[in-house]
Amino acid sequence: MTSTATRSRENTRARLLDAAAQVFAEAGLDGATVEAVCERAGFTRGAFYSNFESKDELFLTLAGTVAEERLNAVREQVTGMAAEGALGDADPVELVQRVMDAGGDDRLSVMLMSEIRIRALRDPAFGEAFLAQESELVASIAEIIRDIVDTGAIALRLEPDLAARLLMIAWEGMTVRGAMAADGEARLHDIASEALGRLVEALTV
Amino acid sequence: MTSTATRSRENTRARLLDAAAQVFAEAGLDGATVEAVCERAGFTRGAFYSNFESKDELFLTLAGTVAEERLNAVREQVTGMAAEGALGDADPVELVQRVMDAGGDDRLSVMLMSEIRIRALRDPAFGEAFLAQESELVASIAEIIRDIVDTGAIALRLEPDLAARLLMIAWEGMTVRGAMAADGEARLHDIASEALGRLVEALTV
DNA sequence: GTCTATAGACAGATAGAC
């Protein structure tokens, strides 16, 4: 049923979304021009307006797919870790880092998330959606925390939900600051990881 | 030595900066127009370009004053708390909240800080300045933490510097999410405070 | 034939800077 035409169309949309992620991250939602997105994707504006209603619809679609991918990545990590039964004996610090790695920590992801965050602050409806999606993410992280605690390997000084939320926020804050440092993002991940590890140690008994 | 002319000039600059804080917060750095800033300040664009070289210089100046005010507010709280000798017996949770209150937590401050953060991500030189200023802030917070620990009233499960950094990041993350919630900012401060308090409890012995 | 993408030009609006 999927004709080559629709396949090609999906492909065009995907390429436009990929390009949009880069351009929005680099120039910001306002600074990014439809022209720039098209140029990077290798299309003309004609193709763009044949696939998206407006720049705003493009951004909303992009934000939706990013959110979905983030959530899926974390959930896969969670179910994967549960399946391999690495909960009881593994280092909790390492486990947390594995889950957090699922959310992007490269410079582009950080900047794109910042744009999404700004939009969530400015647009109440989008903000609610953002918070709802993030709550699902937190729930997934809290789930793995609960599983680990249930094995009796460690005890937590905070409820799993609040701990998950704080870990996520701390991770975000550290990666953002890492991305600001001019000396490259090589250390970005390491710095964030180390700080997160110390926080986890402090929160576990 | 300050003639009425320079006094008036300073006044104009101050009003433009106040207006800029609002407009930049609401519309973003790109979305904000010089016209909108002037209109809110009650001036024409002519007056603007007589006081600032460009929109960008206005933003940079504004970011500088915001950073300075933030740092001063926190330092005042710190020295104030040290002076009144409330360190030994007071609830550490309450102390942390007092310090954090010094950084703005209203909707406008949150959005303006987000704009500054985005710019810091995009402009390496500005990013370095931002990080340097924030390090001073962290140092001030760490100082008060160290003072409290020195009284022997509590012990910390984390070095004061890292604890200060994490508290600041957690505060920022919670206030941002509070500002996203459509149900108003009445609870913004309370939600952030509660989460912070729980974190402090978990980090203290 | 049908659908997608292209090039190019269009208007309308708006911005920054002076």
Added chain:
DNA sequence: GTCTATCTGTCTATAGAC
């Protein structure tokens, strides 16, 4: 208030792929 530059969104005529 002017000048210049730019962007969005639209439209047409055209070509290519299946």
